[in-house]
Amino acid sequence: MQNLLRQQSVHIRANYTGVTRLCCRRPFVRRRASVHVAVDVEPQTLQYGKELENAKAAVRLASKLCQIVQRQLSAEERADKKDDSPVTVADYGAQAVVAWVLQWADPASRLSMVAEEDSAELRQPEGRPMLERITQLINSVFAEAKVGVILAPEDVLKLIDLGGSQGGPTGRHWVLDPIDGTRGFVGMRQYAVCLGMLQDGEVVLGVLGCPNLPQGPVGEQDGQEGAAQRAGGSDVGCLFSAHRNHGAYAAPLWDEHADPVRIQVKDLSNPREARFMESVESRHSSHSTTAAMARELGVVLPPLRMDSQVKYGLLSRGCASIFMRFPPPTYKEKIWDHAAGFVIVEEAGGRVTDAGGARLDFSRGRFLQLDRGIIAAPPALHQQLLRAAAKVAVAPLPSEQ
Numbered sequence: 419m420q421n422l423l424r425q426q427s428v429h430i431r432a433n434y435t436g437v438t439r440l441c442c443r444r445p446f447v448r449r450r451a452s453v454h455v456a457v458d459v460e461p462q463t464l465q466y467g468k469e470l471e472n473a474k475a476a477v478r479l480a481s482k483l484c485q486i487v488q489r490q491l492s493a494e495e496r497a498d499k500k501d502d503s504p505v506t507v508a509d510y511g512a513q514a515v516v517a518w519v520l521q522w523a524d525p526a527s528r529l530s531m532v533a534e535e536d537s538a539e540l541r542q543p544e545g546r547p548m549l550e551r552i553t554q555l556i557n558s559v560f561a562e563a564k565v566g567v568i569l570a571p572e573d574v575l576k577l578i579d580l581g582g583s584q585g586g587p588t589g590r591h592w593v594l595d596p597i598d599g600t601r602g603f604v605g606m607r608q609y610a611v612c613l614g615m616l617q618d619g620e621v622v623l624g625v626l627g628c629p630n631l632p633q634g635p636v637g638e639q640d641g642q643e644g645a646a647q648r649a650g651g652s653d654v655g656c657l658f659s660a661h662r663n664h665g666a667y668a669a670p671l672w673d674e675h676a677d678p679v680r681i682q683v684k685d686l687s688n689p690r691e692a693r694f695m696e697s698v699e700s701r702h703s704s705h706s707t708t709a710a711m712a713r714e715l716g717v718v719l720p721p722l723r724m725d726s727q728v729k730y731g732l733l734s735r736g737c738a739s740i741f742m743r744f745p746p747p748t749y750k751e752k753i754w755d756h757a758a759g760f761v762i763v764e765e766a767g768g769r770v771t772d773a774g775g776a777r778l779d780f781s782r783g784r785f786l787q788l789d790r791g792i793i794a795a796p797p798a799l800h801q802q803l804l805r806a807a808a809k810v811a812v813a814p815l816p817s818e819q
């Protein structure tokens with residue numbers, strides 16, 4: 419039995435002796451298996467050490483699924499949601515994979531997850547081919563990782579719907595954006611698998627899987643179409659992570675044995691040396707407002723445009739010094755679009771606030787309440803940004819003019 423369990427185990431990482439063996443009792447799992455989880459720092463020294471390792475394992479597995487899909491995405495594998503934003507089999511598949519790993523790793527507790535996707539469209543007769551494709555994808559990724567579990571379409575629906583939690587100020591809630599930057603994903607640009615953990619209203623863990631992000635210096639072309647095609651090399655693919663009060667780290671995404679490296683924001687105070695980042699999509703964040711902010715501040719370098727929370731990762735790693743986001747005034751920002759990146763930037767020494775200077779508050783349910791937009795930077799530059807934000811009017815987005 420012991421051998422059988424070993425064969426069926428998920429060898430996520432096993433470099434410390436405290437191997438966790440868990441038998442999942444959930445109805446969607448058909449066979450017993452074990453999950454080997456490990457940490458870089460001894461788990462007992464970190465309050466949420468085991469949870470962090472489980473989150474990294476979940477993000478790595480989901481990132482693998484996304485990478486496979488992006489390379490050969492077909493028209494049948496994507497759809498438009500009611501709000502006109504795209505969703506793909508990879509968004510659904512990644513959400514199910516992360517839910518499965520988190521539940522598997524901690525079967526005794528009731529998983530609360532605030533996640534972007536739900537199964538409503540997949541439950542329609544027209545959604546059946548997509549559901550079958552998602553199930554097939556998950557099972558092939560599980561087989562490759564020797565998970566030893568085969569899911570049925572009904573299991574996948576239930577896993578996706580574990581993301582329906584409302585979050586809130588008490589207890590533990592995982593916060594998941596299975597693919598942040600889906601427009602970037604379908605456009606062969608950047609995207610990120612983003613997982614945070616909220617404990618009593620505070621983001622205490624964050625993990626970002628960035629399959630198309632170079633581990634070294636990053637330039638404008640890395641935010642543009644073609645980033646996905648260039649992502650085959652061993653120096654592409656980053657995993658950012660942070661544990662509250664224990665710093666932020668970066669590691670190669672595809673090598674779970676590589677040691678994570680501590681990262682820090684670049685503590686610039688001179689805006690003339692600073693590079694700012696914003697969304698590629700001007701419908702997500704007003705490019706004219708950020709340009710006015712840059713002028714007011716004295717920033718001379720052109721913006722670095724990237725999809726998704728890779729921007730938070732790049733800020734934390736010192737590749738750029740400012741991140742700005744000014745959505746349409748009627749738009750309500752969702753917590754999964756920021757939770758993981760927020761704790762990573764703060765642990766790297768940066769500040770993340772709304773345009774009025776209030777620290778982001780993730781305790782109010784699925785949405786953030788923001789004054790105008792989001793500003794993130796090292797402390798000295800952040801102060802200057804707030805002064806600029808007090809002077810610059812938020813310009814309407816192209817779609818509102």
Ligand SMILES: Nc1ncnc2c1ncn2[C@@H]1O[C@H](COP(=O)(O)O)[C@@H](OP(=O)(O)O)[C@H]1O
Nearest residue numbers: 597598599600601697699701702725726745749
């Ligand atoms: N009109 C809008 N204004 C602001 N943000 C929007 C938006 N429509 C979608 N978004 C959000 O912008 C996110 C992507 O951000 P970015 O521009 O930094 O890549 C999307 O995440 P998803 O791709 O997970 O849906 C989505 O939540």
Ligand SMILES: [Mg+2]
Nearest residue numbers: 595598599755
């Ligand atoms: Mg998102």
Ligand SMILES: [Mg+2]
Nearest residue numbers: 534595597598
């Ligand atoms: Mg998303």
Ligand SMILES: [Mg+2]
Nearest residue numbers: 503504534600
């Ligand atoms: Mg979306």
